[in-house]
Amino acid sequence: MRKFTEEQHMFRDAYRKFLADEVAPRMDEFREAGIVDREIFKKAGDQGFLMIWPDEKYGGMGDNDFRYEQIIIEETTRAGCAEWYNTLHSRLVGPYFKNIGNEEQRERFLPKCVSGETILAVAMTEPGAGSDLSGMKTTATDKGDHWELNGSKTYISNGINADVIIVAAKIAGVEDKHAMVLLIVERGMEGFDRGKNLEKIGLHAQDTAELFFNNVKIPKENTLGTPGKGFIHLMEGLAEERLIGMVGYGASARRAFDVTREFAMERNVFGKKLSDMQNTQFKMAEMDAKIDMLQVYIDHCVEVHNQGGLNANIAAKGKMLGSEIEWEMADLGLQLHGGAGYMKEYEISRIFTDARMSRIYAGSSEIMRYIVGRDVFSQKYQSILE
Known part of the structure; x- marks a missing residue:
């Protein structure tokens, strides 16, 4: 319950x-x-x-x-x-x-x-810096009473709608590649421009844009957190970001299951319902079990997070497996829909294209495996059940 x-x-x-x-x-x-x-x-x-x-x-x-x-x-x-x-x-x-x-x-x-x-947004990703933020090129130069921000960001969600954007930048003149500052950039600041709304293969209603900063003057009162610790501030929010992701993946997988189940119970193939075929039953039974197991883990992570105990490893496991199960269900759902699944009028086609992004944003599945694998072979390794 x-x-x-x-x-x-x-x-x-x-x-x-x-x-x-x-x-x-x-x-x-x-x-x-x-x-x-x-x-x-x-x-x-x-x-x-x-x-x-x-x-x-x-x-x-x-x-x-x-x-x-x-x-x-x-x-x-x-x-x-x-x-x-x-x-x-x-x-x-x-x-x-x-x-x-x-x-x-x-x-x-x-x-x-x-x-x-x-409306809010956060800008970290650049053309050459995605999961690895140390490759960031955007810089903030300390000018005494303000920062001078230069660089660009890409693939920024809410990029068109956003009025206030938290922008991560390296502090100019500091050798430490992780010495970053978070700056509050507001709509209308001189030198701040947006590119066009980027076209994507999925998530079509979500505005995604490039952002450009050319000598943008950011007052010191728009410094968020401690200068030089921007990278740490970003890392502190990643566990919850991945929890947000896994909640969505579980809900999306269940939605894909529901629309596929409904379609299979209505579709006639070779004189009987698609739902009466053993292959359909076996495949859907397996996914039903996986989605239920995922939901139990998600609910556990929410409880752990409410108690202040959600860490990078626990969140990475859920983000990795949640996005994989979502994709598995979306793929199966489209397959069981047959040719209809490739038509935009069927919801499963949208779930399928939208789900492809889940294994990339907020840390790719490969990065999640790296985080979990690193923990498995550390001296501090401890099972979640212990």
Whole structure:
């Protein structure tokens, strides 16, 4: 039995209705436009669905229980709205202000983030620096009363919609390749430009852009955290980022299973239902078991995270296997749909193309295996069951 409170069940019902009324009916429109209307963020904020954790003085509920975000991710995916990256805004980027920001920054930015007036993004990836951030070329030069930011970022989610972007940059003149600073870049700053909305093979409603910084003057009050420790600050948020990912992977796998099950029970092949064929039953039985096992691990990770115990190794395991199981189910689902699965009108085709990114972003499957494998052969290795 999954551990949600009565209040959280009520929250799930209300959020599910919000998605059905306000977001899901417009998703095809957003996919065609390549971007979710900013109005959706505002509507979610007005109803208290955008940011849960900020204190009441900033407009939030003041409840840091990750299960609220778990509900948001699961229901957003279930409704076919996962391309609306509300969790990137609310639970991946927003907490930087809580964890390493100062009170002036929290008061200045959080209320409008909670209300949906301000949309957030984080910019780490560059053309030559993805999983390995030490290859970063963007620099911040200390000019005394401000930083001068130069460089570019790519594949930035919410890149078009974002009003406030946390940008990672190397500190110019410092030899340590990990000496970075996180800077708060705001819409309209002179020298800050965006490229076009990038076209992708999936996640069509999610705006993704290149960002360019040409001698952008960043006031010192827009320094987030401690200069020189930007790399550490980024690493501190990775475990939760991967937990966010695995919750989505589990929900997506289950959604792919559900639509495939429904299709198999309706489709006639050689005079009988596709669901009556032993191969279909065996394949779907295996995936049902895998998805259930994944969900148990995800729920365990959420509980561990709420207790402050989620670490890089635990999160890497879930991110790695979760994205693999999602892909396995999406691939099987499309295969069992046959030719219909290749048609855009069937939901499984979108799940399939969207799922391909899961094994890449927030650390590729290869990087996850490296993290887990390194831990397996360390002196500190300990099974999660011990």
